[in-house]
Amino acid sequence: MAEIMKVHGSVISTATQRVLACLNEKELEFEFIPVNMAVGEHKKDSFLAINPFGQVPAFEQGDLKLFESRAITQYIAHGYAEKGTTLIIPGRPMATLSVWMEVEAHQFDPPMFGIPTDNAAVEENEAKLTKVLDVYEARLAQSKYLGGDIFTLADLHHLPNISCAMKTQVKKLFDSRPHVSAWVADITSRPAWSKVVAMGK
Amino acid sequence: MLRYVTDKKQLLLQNPAVKMKFQAVTLKVRQRSSRCPLKIVESKAKYRLIDLPEEHYQKANKVVDIDGVFGEDGDRKEDNNEDIPEDYKRIKHSALAILQWVYGPPLSTAVSRVLATLLEKDVPFQIIPVDMSKGEHKKPDYLKIQPFGQVPAFQDESISLFESRSICRYVCEKYADKGNKGLYGTNPLEKASIDQWVEAEGQSFGPPSGALVFQLAFAPRMNIPQDQGAIKQNEEKLQKVLDIYERRLGESRFLAGDEFTFADLSHLPNGDYLVNATDKGHLFTSRENVGRWWNEISDRESWKKVVEMRKSS
Numbered sequence: 133m134a135e136i137m138k139v140h141g142s143v144i145s146t147a148t149q150r151v152l153a154c155l156n157e158k159e160l161e162f163e164f165i166p167v168n169m170a171v172g173e174h175k176k177d178s179f180l181a182i183n184p185f186g187q188v189p190a191f192e193q194g195d196l197k198l199f200e201s202r203a204i205t206q207y208i209a210h211g212y213a214e215k216g217t218t219l220i221i222p223g224r225p226m227a228t229l230s231v232w233m234e235v236e237a238h239q240f241d242p243p244m245f246g247i248p249t250d251n252a253a254v255e256e257n258e259a260k261l262t263k264v265l266d267v268y269e270a271r272l273a274q275s276k277y278l279g280g281d282i283f284t285l286a287d288l289h290h291l292p293n294i295s296c297a298m299k300t301q302v303k304k305l306f307d308s309r310p311h312v313s314a315w316v317a318d319i320t321s322r323p324a325w326s327k328v329v330a331m332g333k
Numbered sequence: 334m335l336r337y338v339t340d341k342k343q344l345l346l347q348n349p350a351v352k353m354k355f356q357a358v359t360l361k362v363r364q365r366s367s368r369c370p371l372k373i374v375e376s377k378a379k380y381r382l383i384d385l386p387e388e389h390y391q392k393a394n395k396v397v398d399i400d401g402v403f404g405e406d407g408d409r410k411e412d413n414n415e416d417i418p419e420d421y422k423r424i425k426h427s428a429l430a431i432l433q434w435v436y437g438p439p440l441s442t443a444v445s446r447v448l449a450t451l452l453e454k455d456v457p458f459q460i461i462p463v464d465m466s467k468g469e470h471k472k473p474d475y476l477k478i479q480p481f482g483q484v485p486a487f488q489d490e491s492i493s494l495f496e497s498r499s500i501c502r503y504v505c506e507k508y509a510d511k512g513n514k515g516l517y518g519t520n521p522l523e524k525a526s527i528d529q530w531v532e533a534e535g536q537s538f539g540p541p542s543g544a545l546v547f548q549l550a551f552a553p554r555m556n557i558p559q560d561q562g563a564i565k566q567n568e569e570k571l572q573k574v575l576d577i578y579e580r581r582l583g584e585s586r587f588l589a590g591d592e593f594t595f596a597d598l599s600h601l602p603n604g605d606y607l608v609n610a611t612d613k614g615h616l617f618t619s620r621e622n623v624g625r626w627w628n629e630i631s632d633r634e635s636w637k638k639v640v641e642m643r644k645s646s
Contacts, residue, residue, distance in 0.1 A: 184577050185537060198525055200532035207525040227492055227503040234496035237535060239481060267480045 137162040137208075140182060141189035142169055143332040146245070146292035147201040148189040152331065153291055154205040156324035159216035164331075202237060202289060209285055217324070219285045229279035232271075232286035236278075239264050244293040244302075258302065265305055265312055272311035287319050295320060295329065433458035433504070436475070437484025438465070439642040442543070442602035443497040444485040448642065449598055450501040452635035455512035460642075498531060501595060517595050530588040530596035538578075541570035542603040549611035568613065575616055575623055582622035587630075597630045605631060605640065 139155070139162055141148030155162050167173050167188050175186045183190035183199035191198040191207075198204050209219040221229055243260040271278060279286035294316055297303060307313050319325070433451060435458055437444035451458045463469050463484055471482045479486040479495040486493070487500040489507075494500050505517035518524035544567040548559050581588060588596045604627060608614040617627045630636070 184581055185533065185574075196522060196525070198529050200529045200536065203525060203528035203532045206528055207521065210524075211521055224492060226506075227494055227499065230499035230502055231494055231496050234499045235481075237532070238496065242540075264481075270480065 135194035138165055138192040139163070139189055139204075140165045140167050140179065140191070142167055143328075145169075145188045146296065147187070149292040149295075149328050149332075150201040150289055151189050151191065151204050151208075152328045153288055153325055154208050154219065154285070156327050157217040157219060157288065157322070158208060158212050160208070160212060202233065202285075205285055205289070206233075217283065219283075219288060221280050221282065221284060225280050229284050229286050232278040233289060235267075236286065236289045239267075240290060241293060244297060258305065261302065261305055265309055268315075269309040269312050272315050277315070283319065283322070287315070291319060291325050291328075295325075432490050434461050434488045435459070435500075436461045436478070436486040436488075437463050437470075439639060439646050441484045442546070442606065443483070445602045445605075445639050445643070446497040446599060447485050447487065447500050447504075448639050449601055449633075449635050450504055450516070450595065452638055453513045453516050453598065453633070454504055454508045456504060456508050498535065498599065501599075505595065513593075515592055515594065516598070518589075523589070523594075526589045527594045527596045530594075531599050534596065534599045537574050538571075538600060539603060541567040541574065542607055545571065545611060545613055546603055546606040549613065550606050568616070571613075571616060575620060578626075579620045579622050582626045587626065593630060593633065597626070598633075598636075601630060601633075601636050601639075605636070 137155070137160065139148070139151055141151065141164070143149070143152075143166070152164070167179065169188070173179060174183075174188055179190065180186055182192060182197045185199060187199070189199070189201055189204065191204045198207060205219075213220060213222075220226060240261075243257040243264065268278070275281070277283050277287050278290075294306070297306065298316075298320070306316050433456055435444065435447055435451070437460075439445055439448060439460065448458075448460075463475065465484070469475060470479070470484060475486070476482055478488065478493050481495070483495070485497055485500065486495045487503075488494075492503075494503060502517065515523075518527050544563055548564050548567075551557075552559050578588075585591060587593050604617065608617055608627065608631075618624045
């Protein structure tokens with residue numbers, strides 16, 4: 133694909149960070165277009181034309197317009213499989229990778245996303261997260277990374293929410309599980325991720 | 334009534350290396366009428382294979398060794414045939430031809446997503462019952478194939494999977510040339526367009542519609558008190574999402590373009606309960622484009638078959 137890739141988003145949005153991490157891992161050139169959410173730019177018609185849900189990120193390449201960070205990362209990872217870090221595993225192992233991408237989206241993300249303000253909600257989220265992380269601990273005891281032997285999208289998709297979590301009381305849930313803890317230390321120290329974090333500063 | 338498994342015996346693992354052995358003792362094959370030549374096998378087998386060794390997650394080409402009987406003769410009761418409609422023919426069918434197993438009841442929204450996909454792709458499969466009322470889905474045997482203790486789980490000759498959308502993606506990839514070939518797109522651009530709507534379904538449509546379906550259709554049956562606040566909140570969220578869908582479906586016939594794809598299919602499970610088992614169907618029918626789209630996608634032969642399977646379970 134010759135046309136330049138454009139990412140519309142916000143450097144502090146976890147979903148936007150997911151896409152930026154992927155582009156950095158792939159060592160790809162792209163144009164970052166900040167969306168000023170404070171003034172409602174994401175609800176304007178020009179933005180809705182790319183993402184009808186009025187959310188960040190949105191992605192463009194030539195005529196192609198995409199939304200939903202996990203659809204965007206998969207498009208990039210498959211389309212540029214030979215560049216930079218291989219974020220997918222070809223063949224049958226792709227199915228297992230896909231399982232853990234869904235796990236991140238449906239089991240991990242919900243209790244992590246958003247900031248509950250009352251204690252009951254915080255406790256409920258922590259209870260859910262505890263169960264999820266028990267499964268992760270067992271998985272990571274058998275497999276170096278979630279999707280298989282190598283770092284893939286299945287791990288990358290977790291980075292934004294994990295980074296946030298490490299700054300809150302939820303950190304203890306990760307630290308108390310040796311395999312999860314080692315995996316977190318590994319993936320959060322990747323240079324591609326550090327670049328994303330630096331953008332937000 | 335399709336009876337759920339009540340007697341369970343651990344599959345005898347004859348090979349210390351845990352080679353996969355499976356045989357459904359009695360299989361019933363329902364042959365569809367000449368309109369649509371799909372074979373659906375619903376097994377009344379009481380046992381199922383659970384344990385897959387770790388290597389199966391990695392290796393591509395394991396062959397299933399389907400021999401050996403599990404369970405004892407005395408445990409097998411005569412199958413109850415009263416639920417099979419008159420126009421179906423019963424044929425004895427070899428287990429060797431069935432290479433896809435889906436664990437879980439068709440009543441489950443996530444299970445039905447997988448079933449609809451298998452039917453769209455013309456892929457034979459077998460449903461393995463999981464008696465959730467008896468907590469079967471939380472038992473160690475089942476947790477080995479679905480560590481979150483949910484349905485569905487899926488196995489074929491070489492892999493064990495969970496999470497309905499990834500099972501569906503796998504089936505579409507494995508059987509790219511079968512059945513509805515365009516179900517997950519035929520090139521990367523189409524696939525990406527479908528993916529974004531599948532994600533939208535999972536992230537934006539699914540949570541509020543799922544909450545409404547649970548509160549309005551399932552909670553009463555389970556004697557769980559309804560949460561009126563949650564109902565109101567989720568209805569409002571769903572209204573906003575459906576406004577976006579209304580705009581989109583004014584621009585194109587289906588979500589990802591002019592053809593029915595997995596992006597549309599993914600909405601069928603929650604949508605069906607919403608329209609047919611709650612009083613919130615008007616959320617769809619009061620919107621012209623969403624209503625039109627809903628009528629079209631719910632009229633698919635594959636989905637009608639899933640609805641039939643639910644009724645007989």
